[in-house]
Amino acid sequence: MPGSPWGTPSSWTPPTCPATWPRTSWPPSSPSRCTVRSRGSSPPGRAPPVIEFRGAAVRTDDDDARVLLHPLTLTLRERRVSVIGANGSGKSTLLRLINGLLVPSEGAVAVFGEDTRTAGRAVRRAVGFVFTDPLSQLVMPTGREDVELSLRARRLPATERRARADGVLRRFGLEHLADRSIYDLSGGERQILALAVVLAVEPRILVADEPTTLLDLRNDARIRSLIAGLDQQVVFTTHNLDFALESDRTLVVDDGRVVFDGVPADAVARYRDLASAVRDGRR
Numbered sequence: 676m677p678g679s680p681w682g683t684p685s686s687w688t689p690p691t692c693p694a695t696w697p698r699t700s701w702p703p704s705s706p707s708r709c710t711v712r713s714r715g716s717s718p719p720g721r722a723p724p725v726i727e728f729r730g731a732a733v734r735t736d737d738d739d740a741r742v743l744l745h746p747l748t749l750t751l752r753e754r755r756v757s758v759i760g761a762n763g764s765g766k767s768t769l770l771r772l773i774n775g776l777l778v779p780s781e782g783a784v785a786v787f788g789e790d791t792r793t794a795g796r797a798v799r800r801a802v803g804f805v806f807t808d809p810l811s812q813l814v815m816p817t818g819r820e821d822v823e824l825s826l827r828a829r830r831l832p833a834t835e836r837r838a839r840a841d842g843v844l845r846r847f848g849l850e851h852l853a854d855r856s857i858y859d860l861s862g863g864e865r866q867i868l869a870l871a872v873v874l875a876v877e878p879r880i881l882v883a884d885e886p887t888t889l890l891d892l893r894n895d896a897r898i899r900s901l902i903a904g905l906d907q908q909v910v911f912t913t914h915n916l917d918f919a920l921e922s923d924r925t926l927v928v929d930d931g932r933v934v935f936d937g938v939p940a941d942a943v944a945r946y947r948d949l950a951s952a953v954r955d956g957r958r
């Protein structure tokens with residue numbers, strides 16, 4: 676694709692800090708908000724975003740009441756939080772609690788002090804959620820329409836919506852795909868579009884379920900770089916352990932429990948131990 680960021684990767688830079696990048700609310704008015712801060716740093720004197728799990732547990736609502744997530748109590752303030760673990764261990768379940776897509780069967784989850792059960796709408800406005808499968812969230816025929824739809828929540832006039840949508844697509848290097856059917860995009864292009872659609876409305880927190888899972892090496896690097904440069908707090912699941920190592924804090928989920936919570940390198944070591952134990956028949 677000549678002239679496109681897909682065809683000319685060196686010309687593409689992550690959409691972190693263009694002068695026109697819409698203001699996010701974190702930090703609310705820092706003059707240096709558009710600089711890429713080092714990982715884990717927070718602007719002095721400002722409260723970082725806070726996600727709180729207060730004994731939150733999830734069970735199926737059938738007769739079995741199978742536990743999908745055991746009671747979890749922790750607070751997430753770090754700028755980049757990764758969640759790793761085996762297939763079916765409960766990572767997505769944990770993520771879905773953060774924006775109220777799922778409410779806990781017991782206990783509570785709060786974002787900026789707002790309970791996801793009672794203030795679901797406010798929480799969903801604050802927390803953007805990117806699904807593993809972009810087609811679960813791209814609902815319009817084209818990318819431009821999808822971004823415009825997302826911007827409708829901001830109640831902007833149609834002309835301004837269009838202009839903003841074009842700006843967002845440009846920033847994400849997707850302008851050449853704006854009018855293409857989403858079904859004609861590659862999996863990776865869709866995944867980046869889905870991220871653009873969510874970030875278009877400037878959520879204060881981004882929650883992303885395996886955001887690099889469909890991507891080739893080059894686009895994997897692009898998305899990771901993009902996420903590293905975002906002002907928002909980001910919580911993501913991944914099976915890519917290198918990506919997890921780029922975060923500030925890692926949770927390891929195993930069979931519905933957070934079995935490790937701490938430094939990414941130690942978390943990865945723990946996860947490898949768990950996987951070896953399964954492979955060797957020790958578990």
Ligand SMILES: Nc1ncnc2c1ncn2[C@@H]1O[C@H](COP(=O)(O)OP(=O)(O)OP(=O)(O)O)[C@@H](O)[C@H]1O
Nearest residue numbers: 735736743760761762763764765766767768769912
């Ligand atoms: N609504 C539901 N009803 C019943 N079981 C469910 C429901 N949602 C998820 N599960 C089960 O809960 C477990 C955890 O699922 P979850 O999607 O959180 O896993 P995951 O760690 O994200 O897995 P993966 O890495 O494969 O995406 C799985 O066994 C899944 O089948």
